[in-house]
Amino acid sequence: MQGHMINMGSPMRGGGKNNKSDKFELNQVFSAFTSLPRVLKLVWATHPTLTVAMGILSIARGFMPAISIWITKLLIDGVVNSIKTQDFFPVFQLVLLQLIIEVFSRLLNTLGNIVQQLLQERVSVRVQVLILEKSNTLDLSFFENPEFYDKLRQASEQSVFRPVQMISQTFDLGRTLITFVSMIFLLLRLEWWLAAVALIVPIPAFIADSRYGWMGYQRMRWQSPERRQMQYFNMVMTTDTYNKEIKLFNLGNFFIDQYRKLGYKLYDENKALLIRRYMTSFLWLSLSVIANAAIYLYVAWQAVLSRITLGDLTLFTQTAVQVSQSFQSILSGISSTYENNLFVGTLFEFLEYKPNISSPEKPSDLTVADTQKGLDVEFRNVSFTYPGKREAVLKNVSFKIAPGEAVALVGRNGAGKTTLVKLLTRLYDPDEGEILMGGRNIKEYDLKELREQVGVIFQDYATYFMSARENIGVGRLAEIENLELVTASAHKSGADAVIDKLPKGYESMLGRWFTEGTQLSGGEWQKIALARAFIRDARILVLDEPTSSLDAQAEYEVFASFRELTEGKTAIFISHRFSTVRLADRIFVLENGEIIENGSHHELIALDGRYAELFNLQAEAYR
Numbered sequence: 001m002q003g004h005m006i007n008m009g010s011p012m013r014g015g016g017k018n019n020k021s022d023k024f025e026l027n028q029v030f031s032a033f034t035s036l037p038r039v040l041k042l043v044w045a046t047h048p049t050l051t052v053a054m055g056i057l058s059i060a061r062g063f064m065p066a067i068s069i070w071i072t073k074l075l076i077d078g079v080v081n082s083i084k085t086q087d088f089f090p091v092f093q094l095v096l097l098q099l100i101i102e103v104f105s106r107l108l109n110t111l112g113n114i115v116q117q118l119l120q121e122r123v124s125v126r127v128q129v130l131i132l133e134k135s136n137t138l139d140l141s142f143f144e145n146p147e148f149y150d151k152l153r154q155a156s157e158q159s160v161f162r163p164v165q166m167i168s169q170t171f172d173l174g175r176t177l178i179t180f181v182s183m184i185f186l187l188l189r190l191e192w193w194l195a196a197v198a199l200i201v202p203i204p205a206f207i208a209d210s211r212y213g214w215m216g217y218q219r220m221r222w223q224s225p226e227r228r229q230m231q232y233f234n235m236v237m238t239t240d241t242y243n244k245e246i247k248l249f250n251l252g253n254f255f256i257d258q259y260r261k262l263g264y265k266l267y268d269e270n271k272a273l274l275i276r277r278y279m280t281s282f283l284w285l286s287l288s289v290i291a292n293a294a295i296y297l298y299v300a301w302q303a304v305l306s307r308i309t310l311g312d313l314t315l316f317t318q319t320a321v322q323v324s325q326s327f328q329s330i331l332s333g334i335s336s337t338y339e340n341n342l343f344v345g346t347l348f349e350f351l352e353y354k355p356n357i358s359s360p361e362k363p364s365d366l367t368v369a370d371t372q373k374g375l376d377v378e379f380r381n382v383s384f385t386y387p388g389k390r391e392a393v394l395k396n397v398s399f400k401i402a403p404g405e406a407v408a409l410v411g412r413n414g415a416g417k418t419t420l421v422k423l424l425t426r427l428y429d430p431d432e433g434e435i436l437m438g439g440r441n442i443k444e445y446d447l448k449e450l451r452e453q454v455g456v457i458f459q460d461y462a463t464y465f466m467s468a469r470e471n472i473g474v475g476r477l478a479e480i481e482n483l484e485l486v487t488a489s490a491h492k493s494g495a496d497a498v499i500d501k502l503p504k505g506y507e508s509m510l511g512r513w514f515t516e517g518t519q520l521s522g523g524e525w526q527k528i529a530l531a532r533a534f535i536r537d538a539r540i541l542v543l544d545e546p547t548s549s550l551d552a553q554a555e556y557e558v559f560a561s562f563r564e565l566t567e568g569k570t571a572i573f574i575s576h577r578f579s580t581v582r583l584a585d586r587i588f589v590l591e592n593g594e595i596i597e598n599g600s601h602h603e604l605i606a607l608d609g610r611y612a613e614l615f616n617l618q619a620e621a622y623r
C-alpha cells in the first residue's frame with residue numbers, strides 16, 4: 001500500500017532549489033489528477049483494447065472482496081445450522097461456491113497483471129519514440145545545454161513507466177472505491193459509527209505520505225546533476241573508446257572513487273528522508289491496527305450477547321479490516337498518483353519544447369535544375385555568438401562563393417571555421433546578417449531540403465556501428481541498398497580498399513559493439529565517412545578537416561582526383577594541411593572571427609600576409 005519507494009537510482013533534472021512549488025501544500029495533492037486526461041489519451045492511443053480490458057478487469061475485481069466475505073458469512077452460518085440439522089449438503093454447496101469465486105477472483109488478478117504488463121511495454125516504447133521524435137525536431141543548441149539534458153534524461157528514464165502506472169493506479173483507485181463502498185454497506189448493517197471510525201483513521205497517514213512523496217520528488221530534481229555525473233563516470237568506465245586511456249593512465253580507481261563519493265553523498269542525503277517516510281507511515285498504520293482491534297472487541301462482545309450470528313461476526317470483522325484497508329489504498333493511491341503526476345509532468349514539459357530553428361510555413365523552392373551541379377553561397381555581414389558566451393565567434397563576415405567553386409578555410413584552432421559551416425547548414429542561426437543560397441536567405445527554405453543540398457562531414461564525424469554499406473548509404477538513404485553507388489563512392493574516398501579486406505565485404509558490421517563487428521582505425525573510419533559525403537546528391541560539399549587522419553599516400557590519392565570528386569559541386573573544405581588547401585580556387589583566412597585574407601594560393605603567397613606566413617611555417621618543417 002505504501003509501496004512507492006524514494007527512487008534512489010534514477011537521474012533527475014536539476015530544476016534548482018528555488019522552484020516556485022518549493023513548499024508542500026495539501027491541496028496540491030488534489031491537483032494530482034491534472035495530467036490524467038493527457039495520460040489517458042496517451043495510453044488509449046497506444047492500445048485502446050488493452051486500456052478497455054484494464055478498466056473492465058479493475059471494476060470486476062472491485063466487487064470480489066465483498067462477494068467473498070458475504071459467502072464466508074453464509075458458510076459460517078450454514079455450519080452453525082448444520083450442527084443443528086445434521087444436513088451437510090448446504091455447507092458443501094457453499095464451499096463449492098466459495099471455491100469457484102476464489103478461483104475466479106485469482107483469474108481476474110492474473111488477467112489484470114497480464115494486461116497491465118502488456119500495456120506497460122507498449123506505452124514505454126511509444127513514450128520513448130515520442131521522446132526520440134521530439135529530440136529529432138530540436139536544434140543542436142538544445143543538445144549542448146545541460147538543463148535540457150537533465151530533462152531529456154528524466155523524461156526518458158522515469159516517464160517510460162509512469163504513465164501506465166498512473167493509469168493502472170487510477171483504475172485501481174476505481175476498483176478500491178467499489179470495494180470500499182460495498183464494504184461500507186455491509187458495515188452499516190451493524191453500526192454507522194464503525195464505518196465512520198474506519199473512514200477517519202487512515203487520513204493522517206495519507207497526509208504524511210503525500211508530503212514525503214513530494215519531498216522525494218523535489219530531492220530528485222536537486223540531485224539530478226550529481227546523478228548525471230555518476231552516469232557519466234559509469235559511461236567512461238565501461239565504454240571501449242575510453243578503456244585504453246583508463247588502463248594506461250591508471251585512471252580506473254580515480255573514476256570509481258568519484259562515482260563512489262557521489263553515490264555515498266546521495267545515499268546520505270536520502271537515508272534520513274527514507275527512514276522518516278517509512279517510520280511515519282508505520283506509526284500511522286499502527287493506529288489503524290489499534291482501531292481495528294477495538295472494533296473487533298466490540299463486535300465480538302455483540303456476538304457473545306447473541307445480538308448477532310457467528311456469520312455476522314466474521315462478516316463484520318472482515319469488513320472492518322477491508323474498509324480501513326481499502327480506504328487506505330484509496331488515499332495512498334491518490335498520493336502516488338500525485339507523485340506520478342509530477343514525473344509525467346516533466347514528460348509533457350519535454351514534449352512541449354519548441355525548436356528555435358525550423359522550416360518556414362511557406363518555404364521557397366530550392367529544387368535546382370539537374371544540369372546545375374553547384375550552388376552559390378553568400379554570407380552578408382554575418383555575426384554569431386554561442387549561447388551563453390560573451391565573445392562573438394564570427395564578426396561581420398561577408399563573402400561570396402560561386403557555384404562550382406572550391407574554397408578552403410584556414411585559420412588557427414578556434415578561429416570559427418567549423419562554426420561557419422554550422423551556420424551554413426542552419427545548425428545555428430546567425431545573430432546578425434544573413435546567409436544566402438541560390439540567391440535567397442537560407443531561412444526561406446525548408447530545413448530538410450536545405451540540408452539535402454549540403455553534404456557535410458564534420459571533424460567529429462559519426463561512426464555508425466552498422467554494416468560498411470549502411471555507413472556509406474546513410475549519406476543518401478534512398479540509395480542505401482544501391483551497392484553499385486555505394487561502391488563507387490567508396491572508391492572515391494579510398495574506403496573500397498578498406499572494405500574489401502573485411503570478412504563480409506560491404507555487409508561487414510563495423511565497430512566493436514555488436515557481434516562480428518570489426519573496429520577500424522581512425523583513418524579507415526574517416527575514409528568511410530568521406531564516402532558518405534561523396535554519395536550524397538548535394539550541390540555543396542563541405543569537408544571539415546576531411547583528411548586529418550589519412551596517411552600521406554591516402555591523402556594524396558584523394559586529392560589527386562579532387563576535381564573528379566567534387567564534380568562541379570561547390571566545395572568548402574577546412575584543413576590545416578597546405579598541400580590540400582592549395583588545391584582550392586580560393587582560400588579564406590579566418591582570424592578572430594573575421595576573414596582577413598581572401599584569394600588563390602598564388603595571390604595569397606604574393607600578398608605575403610598571414611597565409612604566406614603560415615604556409616612558410618609548414619613548408620619549413622618539411623625542409
Ligand SMILES: Nc1ncnc2c1ncn2[C@@H]1O[C@H](COP(=O)(O)OP(=O)(O)OP(=O)(O)O)[C@@H](O)[C@H]1O
Nearest residue numbers: 144386389393411412413414415416417418419420
Ligand atoms: N557549442 C559551442 N558552444 C560554445 N562555444 C563553442 C561551441 N562550439 C565552438 N565554440 C567556441 O567557438 C570558437 C570557434 O570554434 P570552431 O569550432 O568554429 O573553431 P575552428 O576554427 O573550427 O577550430 P579547429 O581548427 O580547432 O577545428 C571556439 O573558441 C570554441 O571554443
